[in-house]
Each structure stands twice: as structure tokens, then as C-alpha cells.
Amino acid sequence: MTALSDNPAALPAIVISSRAARRLAGGFMWVYSNEIERRDEQHEPAYWCRFVHEGRTVATGYFNRHSLIAGRAVTRGEVGSLNRLLDDRLLLAFSKRLPLENGRSARLVFSEADLLPGLVIDFFPPDAVLQSNTAGMDLMLTRLTERVPVLIEEVFQVPLRGLVLRCDSAVRRLEAVESFRKVVCGDSAVLARAEVYEDGVRYAADLVAGQKTGFFLDQRVNRMHFGSLVREVPSGRVLDLFCYSGGWGLRALKEGAAHATFVDESRDALALVERGLAANGIAPERADLRHGDVFDFLARCEDSYDAVVADPPAFVRSRKNLPQAIKAYQKLNRLAWRRLKPGGVLFACSCSYHLAESDFLNLLAEAVAKEHGLAHVIYRGGPAEDHPVLLSMPETSYLKCMGIRKLAAV
Numbered sequence: 001m002t003a004l005s006d007n008p009a010a011l012p013a014i015v016i017s018s019r020a021a022r023r024l025a026g027g028f029m030w031v032y033s034n035e036i037e038r039r040d041e042q043h044e045p046a047y048w049c050r051f052v053h054e055g056r057t058v059a060t061g062y063f064n065r066h067s068l069i070a071g072r073a074v075t076r077g078e079v080g081s082l083n084r085l086l087d088d089r090l091l092l093a094f095s096k097r098l099p100l101e102n103g104r105s106a107r108l109v110f111s112e113a114d115l116l117p118g119l120v121i122d123f124f125p126p127d128a129v130l131q132s133n134t135a136g137m138d139l140m141l142t143r144l145t146e147r148v149p150v151l152i153e154e155v156f157q158v159p160l161r162g163l164v165l166r167c168d169s170a171v172r173r174l175e176a177v178e179s180f181r182k183v184v185c186g187d188s189a190v191l192a193r194a195e196v197y198e199d200g201v202r203y204a205a206d207l208v209a210g211q212k213t214g215f216f217l218d219q220r221v222n223r224m225h226f227g228s229l230v231r232e233v234p235s236g237r238v239l240d241l242f243c244y245s246g247g248w249g250l251r252a253l254k255e256g257a258a259h260a261t262f263v264d265e266s267r268d269a270l271a272l273v274e275r276g277l278a279a280n281g282i283a284p285e286r287a288d289l290r291h292g293d294v295f296d297f298l299a300r301c302e303d304s305y306d307a308v309v310a311d312p313p314a315f316v317r318s319r320k321n322l323p324q325a326i327k328a329y330q331k332l333n334r335l336a337w338r339r340l341k342p343g344g345v346l347f348a349c350s351c352s353y354h355l356a357e358s359d360f361l362n363l364l365a366e367a368v369a370k371e372h373g374l375a376h377v378i379y380r381g382g383p384a385e386d387h388p389v390l391l392s393m394p395e396t397s398y399l400k401c402m403g404i405r406k407l408a409a410v
């Protein structure tokens, strides 16, 4: 980690095309590599810079010569101080998460949507996880690790106990930067056995080595809604597919479901579910933990459930594999549908940005039709409000959650 000098006047200029300049002015934050018209070769592959068109600085941000998204704007025009800009952005993002109910976890910074491209900060009081996904944001890490604890305490009045750097996402490969994890402060053993509190449910989380930042905060509102439906069927049976730490199944058990089956291919994930059961005082007999592939499980399963959740990882990695991914979503939801009792609900999710909400609904409709079923759409949800969508950047919108109820045969 090298510190970045706070001298915007000295930032190199990169000349961009008129198309890129127009888009930056309209609130888009990326400059593609083929939109860069001129730049002086720098020693470093990634650096902070000014994006210039016709002699005027259109935006300030950073550049990476290895990435197809070569430029990311952080602000329009020039800035007086990069450090001040960073502080202002963090404070703006943090203040939008207020009031934060005592002890509840939240995403404090959501990358481009919070005008901090490449940066994610999740707050699991009293700990936080900071994820940098770009070479440009890596250049700010020294400053970030100093300022984030100070600003969190200032805004949320909670002294930060632990801070973990999770710079190990797969997207870093596109930026040609190495993956690493680092515990900046706090006890690694404690951080690996953290507890995330979400509206009355305690989840186990490994903030050092768990998936992504350690916990999937984006489904919070959808899980709450799911919980309220489960409450209507007090002794229901629930199937939580791709469960990770048991986000949906544990909520269901807390809301009165009699039993939940959790399925994941990761043993570490199921260990988190086990810890979650204990943390919530739920008797182990009320849960069945199944290790393995969800498709294999569904192919063999003969049980019926009052509620099924299918919350898989993104199947669409690029626009190119969209048709193949649509088939996978369809197969998954057909198999899941077969496990539903009449009157039961299926919560089908997709976190693939390339799959539009309308396409997702269409593929669900086709899946149900192929099963000769009928369903009501009873819920349409997106990410929780701490994962904002920037209108000028549709790329910041990714999560879809559809609740459909199986109608008795007619």
C-alpha cells in the first residue's frame, strides 16, 4: 500500500473523447479504454488523474491501464484536496445510513452508487469490513484505514473495535491487482467469529475469511418480508437453497417456522448456520443442514415445503453467457417449484446485473408454465436501501427478489 500525495494540481491529465466527456457530465462514472484519446505514459499502471476534454477538466478520478473500464470518475471537475474529497464522500455516505438502529449492521459505502467507485464498506457494529475492488481505490487505502474508524465513531457514536481489509474479490483480476486480506485492527480470532445482528436475528459471520465481506446485507428487506409471510404459517417447513450463513432460514425459524432445511456446497457456510442456530437459541432438531450441490439436492429431494428460497450466486458473468444463465435460472426455479406445497411461496432471487427484472419475471413465468402451474406474484423486491442505485449508472442495480405463490390446481 503506497500513500497517495494530496496534490490535485499535480494530477496527470488524460484526454478523453467527446462521447466520454458527455457521459461523465451526465453522471456516468466510467471511461472505457477505447475512449481515451491521449495520456502521458506514467511509470505506475494505475494513478489518480484529471479527465480532460477540449482543455477543460471534466472530472477527477483514477485510471488503470490494465482495465477495460480504464477510468473511474470520483467527482465532476477539479478538486482542491483528494483527502478532503474522500472525507466528504465518506461523511455523505455515512449520514445517509442514519438513523441506524442500535447495533444493526449496514452497508455504509456502496461503490459507484455512493460516488466512491471501487469501495465497499460494511459495518457490523462494532466491526467494519472495507473492500477495495480497484487499483485506483487501493491507492487510497492508507488514508481510508486512518479515516474510516474516526468517521464511523464521529457519525455513529460507536468506537470501532475491528477493521478488516478484504481486497480479495474476483473482480480484482480484471484490474490486474493482487488479492489480499488484512486485519488492520482488532483480534483476528474474534473477527472470524463475529455476530451480525439483523432485526432480531443473530447471524454468525467470519469477517476475515467468509464470502465477500462476510455477510450478505443486501437481502435484508426481502428477508424481513419473507419472515412476515412465514409468520402466517406458524408450523411451516422452509427450504433455504444456497443458504450461506442461513439468512432466510434462520429468519424463518425465528418467525415461527417449525423446521428449515439449509443447502450449500460450502462446509464453512453450513458451520456458520450451525453457529447461527446456537446464537438464536434454536433447537438443532428444527434444522437440517445439507452439504452439496443445490441442483443435485433438488433432483433427489421428495419433500414438500411451505416456503422455498433460491438465492444463488450470480449466474450471469457477462452479457455473452446470458442465454446459458437464463437456462440455469429456469432449471433451478422449476426444480424449486416442484418442492412447493399448494399455497406455498417461492422466493426466487438473482444478483446478476445483466439480467433485467422483466427477463427474470419472464423466465419465472416460463418455468411455472412448463410445470403446468399457476402462480400469483406476491412480492417484488430489490436490494435494501443501504445499497442505493445511481440513476445515471444502471450498473449499480443488480438484485431482484420475486415472491410467487403456488395456486392450488385449477
Ligand SMILES: C[S@@+](CC[C@H](N)C(=O)[O-])C[C@H]1O[C@@H](n2cnc3c(N)ncnc32)[C@H](O)[C@@H]1O
Binding pocket: 211, 215, 216, 219, 241, 242, 243, 244, 245, 246, 247, 248, 263, 264, 265, 266, 269, 292, 293, 294, 295, 311, 312, 313, 314
Ligand atoms: C449469494 S450467496 C447466498 C446468500 C444467502 N442466501 C444469504 O442470505 O446470506 C450464494 C451461496 O451459494 C453457494 N453455492 C454456490 N453454488 C452452489 C451450488 N451449485 N450448490 C450449492 N451451493 C452453492 C455459495 O457457497 C454461497 O454460500
